[in-house]
Amino acid sequence: MRELFKKPTTFTRIEFWAITTIFAFVIFFFVRDVFEWDDRQFADAPYRVFFEQVKMPFDFYGNYFLPQLIRHVGLYIALVALNFIIIPSLLKKEFVVRNIVLFVLVFIALTIMFAVTATHLREYLYASGKRDQIDQRLFLDAVGDAFTIISMLLIYTATKYAAIRLLAKAETVEAKYRFLRKEAIVAAMIWAVVLIMFRFGRAEIDIIIGWAIVIPSAIALYLFSFYRLIPRSMAGNKGKFFSYVLRSAFILFIAFFVVYLAFALPSGADDTGLGYAAFNTFFQLFVTVPVTWAAYKRHLKGNEEINVLQKELKRSSASVDFLRSQINPHFLFNALNTLYGTAIQENADRTSEGIQKLGDMMRFMLQENMQDKISLAREIDYLNNYISLQRLRTDANPIVQIQTEIQDRENLFQIAPMLLIPFVENAFKHGISFREQSHIKVTLEIKANTLYFDVHNSKHAARDNDPEKDKSGIGLENVKQRLKLFYPNNHELIIRETSKDFFVHLTIELAKSS
Incomplete structure (x- = not known):
């Protein structure tokens, strides 16, 4: 396991630049939106309505812009420190005591950051006059936010290294578990990473839910198609691709109602469930289905080439070895x-x-x-x-x-x-x-x-x-x-x-x- 945590790998560099790029986009759009706002939009700024309800003055920059900016920057610094320095060193069992102390200090720093910025974002709460109770409430909320961030990062780390380990033994895993493929492992890893990044970047809820539904569905359909649908379709003499599309469409028809009911039954959000179900169905039918077919055909061609090469290699090796033995x-x-x-x-x-x-x-x-x-x-x-x-x-x-x-x-x-x-x-x-x-x-x-x-x-x-x-x-x-x-x-x-x-x-x- 230790070889997974040696000097920075290509994946680590890609991961760093991906996180930095997401952070840069978040800051860019956050600042851009602020500069593009006019007076009417300032009036609709987050939290302002709560200040107006208790008749407290609202300072856009002091009660919203700067606290949110500090949170974005603080989260980025904490994420880089934990993900690229502290946690890898702990996994390698290097400077354990020092890194545990740093880990705790980062947690404390996040708690203080969330607590201090909350006193400005939610200053309207102090209008009730119960300052001690409000401070305690904001502090507990800050501890909860810091704990949530740390927990998500640990889940992300476990997912990342589990995927890296699976990829390192992809051939063994595929031989033992036929339903797993290297492409599916990579896709699952990317899905988990991006999902967590969306949460860190506080993306729109529709984007997070869509990502949470579409990608796992694509992975499941890819694996099922690879080992069941396409081989059965290939068994026919004519219309193999058409047969595969029909089989996939039938499964997606069932999946449509599953996704729809998953949203409609608990909350009664018929329109929301219908939108997610329709988007997932069309994405799988027009993206996942043809991509899987192309991947399977390429897989077959690669296997044929490998079998020919192995046969020729065995033939040559057997002849040479036998001649030597004689x-x-x-x-x-x-x-x-x-x-x-x-x-x-x-x-x-x-x-x-x-x-x-x-x-x-x-x-x-x-x-x-x-x-x-x-x-x-x-x-x-x-x-x-x-x-x-x-x-x-x-x-x-x-x-x-x-x-x-x-x-x-x-x-x-x-x-x-x-x-x-x-x-x-x-x-x-x-x-x-x-x-x-x-x-x-x-x-x-x-x-x-x-x-x-x-x-x-x-x-x-x-x-x-x-x-x-x-x-x-x-x-x-x-x-x-x-x-x-x-x-x-x-x-x-x-x-x-x-x-x-x-x-x-x-x-x-x-x-x-x-």
């Missing part, structure tokens, strides 16, 4: 040492055969492995070459049993390269021990267009001097990823493992060669 120096050195020993013990026939198979394998890895699809026959050739090469070092040992039942087929089918060999390599790595009984059985069969591939092997712990003891081995996770990529709904992989055995069953629906 060019295994440890395996190559073992194979060459085996060939060297065989050449000494007997004639060169087996040695030349082994070298030829090794060359075919290397050529396959460096060339055909880079393609998306190859013929199944080439994949089977590679598989047979690998098993034959491994047999050179295992056939001489009677406790190692290697069985294969691999069906040969013509070039009728295609398959993604290097999907089968990792399971066999894994079997030879973990299933062979020249000191314990070991077995490997590999079967491959094709029925119709379905490939059935099984590998069953014994399992032995790696020796302490094995250089690959602590490595994860021949990319089984990589194969799982590539199966999901190339055969998302056309494969089944079952892996079972015990302390002594390892079993793999793979089925793939293959495509015929073009």
Whole structure:
């Protein structure tokens, strides 16, 4: 949480200038209105009627203009001090005692300001002669006003930092709570900030109520449209936007009466309720509805681009990682040492055969492995070459049993390269021990267009001097990823493992060669 309260952020600067701009506008219009008033308007000045009722002289500048100006300036200074200096320092737990004292002093200063200015704004109250009672009443009102300002600021601060925290974890929040979106969080934050600013600036009540109704309604409609209305409208074949507009209009028709009754029933303000309901309905229909549609279409386009990029990235990453896993120096050195020993013990026939198979394998890895699809026959050739090469070092040992039942087929089918060999390599790595009984059985069969591939092997712990003891081995996770990529709904992989055995069953629906 502390990272939210470090050095001033772009948002903090924007927030400062927004508050300063609102304050400047408030002062500008307040002073402008005063200078534009004529004698008739001075007669209608606020509070003047109360002075006239008790037959007290009314000084426009002393009983209205200067006290109100002092209140505006005082509120701005208090707001800047609390929002940008004192509260952030308290949240960072810096100079806690000093900032608590400053917080209390600001509260006291606001109370004194409200109390002193009230004695001028409401001086007519003293006509009753009960000065002590009036002072007490004005002081309690000032405490209430200061408490209201502080409470609103604390609510604003809590809303602001909660929104910042949500934005910092927007992806996690969207994944956990599908009904929330980053745009809605930002909109809710702006709504709360502006609503509080309206209150500080003492905006017209109609503006405050309108803002309080329209923006939450827009956020709710945006979210509901994003996850319900538009997806359902998109399911149709024709008139998707028209269908979405009709669904939205039906909801807004209901919302119209909800807003209207919310004002009409409690107070009987039919005209007021009708005005708010009509404005909200037209705003949502002609602003929120088309904006949401455009945002959703942009969202779909962005998702399509991301999916394409992710698919290409996974494809490239899987191919590169797999190629790296196959060019295994440890395996190559073992194979060459085996060939060297065989050449000494007997004639060169087996040695030349082994070298030829090794060359075919290397050529396959460096060339055909880079393609998306190859013929199944080439994949089977590679598989047979690998098993034959491994047999050179295992056939001489009677406790190692290697069985294969691999069906040969013509070039009728295609398959993604290097999907089968990792399971066999894994079997030879973990299933062979020249000191314990070991077995490997590999079967491959094709029925119709379905490939059935099984590998069953014994399992032995790696020796302490094995250089690959602590490595994860021949990319089984990589194969799982590539199966999901190339055969998302056309494969089944079952892996079972015990302390002594390892079993793999793979089925793939293959495509015929073009």
